[in-house]
């Protein structure tokens with residue numbers, strides 16, 4: 001449910017009147033436990049998410065009463081032993097909400113696994129990576145299904161693959177890379193995401209009660225296409241289509257839609273990230289309060305909290321890409337940016353919906369979305385593309401160029417900094433089928449400084465933010481490589497191979513990164529490179 005909804009936001013001003021999706025009483029209570037825990041245990045090794053992932057052993061009023069009656073010192077703090085006693089008596093650990101389960105379609109060495117690879121080191125390493133799917137496979141426990149009100153974990157019906165580590169639940173865009181294996185499991189994950197759209201109107205950032213106020217990069221249509229191509233499951237397409245159309249509407253209406261007028265007076269609709277939240281993120285409550293503490297008033301804080309949550313929606317939390325002043329996180333301005341990658345994903349969604357509608361004979365939908373994709377491609381050419389640089393640049397919305405709800409386009413609003421996202425449109429056929437564009441973009445990528453020993457870097461800025469990763473391995477590089485390799489350009493294909501091999505070799509083949517973290521993204525990306533493009537044998541120098 002959306003309250004306080006407005007059709008447009010106050011761009012760039014430190015006021016905030018955008019929509020807010022209310023959270024649950026359980027999340028609010030767990031935030032209080034999180035704050036108390038920080039006060040009691042101190043900041044060393046403190047993970048705020050741990051506390052909002054706990055579940056209750058009794059109903060909320062009972063647990064809350066016990067918490068409120070804990071002895072407190074004058075400054076309100078609780079002793080370590082009292083808090084530990086409370087947690088063990090009234091809370092279950094986060095791990096207990098999910099059970100380890102063998103994926104139904106997991107086989108230790110699938111038939112035809114890397115058929116052309118003879119090098120034993122490569123095979124061993126690839127099998128080790130493949131085996132990680134088993135460690136990351138979970139099903140929601142019956143306790144959550146029976147008493148969902150005691151858990152922040154959402155009761156998804158089908159087994160899931162989780163990213164791993166502190167990310168114990170399913171995530172939207174991580175699932176895209178995960179899903180490119182084991183198609184029975186993949187179908188279940190797609191059905192879970194469809195159910196989220198049926199319930200909330202969009203796919204949530206992740207399957208937790210505290211993620212209901214935002215989405216993540218929209219890749220569900222790509223997942224449906226991947227599963228359909230392998231299984232020819234028309235029933236799945238029939239279920240997915242209405243959900244995808246609903247999701248398309250979510251990204252193309254209200255706060256997510258932006259209209260830009262070009263030099264010729266034509267208007268173009270594009271999309272932006274915009275979370276429906278103006279408070280600290282529950283999973284990072286104490287951190288966000290600290291970040292906002294230097295701001296003057298509640299109005300400015302609410303504005304920052306919305307920008308923080310909107311940045312989480314981008315999947316790139318956090319990066320200088322979204323900051324006005326790259327050394328100050330409080331200058332995050334994600335809602336005033338029209339992002340290249342988001343619009344490339346939605347363009348791909350439009351092409352996918354058109355294809356899927358044809359599969360089930362819905363020709364009017366097929367035509368509508370084919371036309372929508374043409375309009376978006378044109379909008380991206382006009383708003384983002386820089387012919388001289390051979391890149392697509394994010395576009396900053398400038399409040400002074402806004403009349404009614406339309407922004408006048410101006411080249412000076414391009415963010416000309418180099419990010420991996422500037423090359424993401426290559427992933428979409430509308431761009432990768434044009435050899436001239438591919439050659440230009442491939443050259444631009446090669447000389448951009450982003451291509452490193454361990455693959456494509458996320459940005460060139462060495463900030464302390466997670467997504468400014470200047471040493472290679474942007475998770476999204478898979479899409480860029482895929483775009484290059486699927487093009488007709490020989491040079492682009494050869495660049496793609498160099499990037500993939502060095503990336504897998506330095507990070508994966510070295511045996512370090514992937515097996516140590518078991519992180520879903522790495523598995524999916526690495527195996528996709530190995531299997532789809534037939535490059536695994538080239539990893540042999542790294543796998544002695």
Ligand SMILES: OC[C@H]1O[C@H](O[C@H]2O[C@H](CO)[C@@H](O)[C@H](O)[C@H]2O)[C@H](O)[C@@H](O)[C@@H]1O
Pocket residue numbers: 049163167171173174205206281283284312313315316317318466
């Ligand atoms: O805990 C803070 C944030 O964590 C998530 O973001 C990061 O992990 C996700 C799971 O792998 C990944 O999808 C995202 O790109 C990462 O930046 C979460 O998505 C955020 O909403 C959350 O605030």
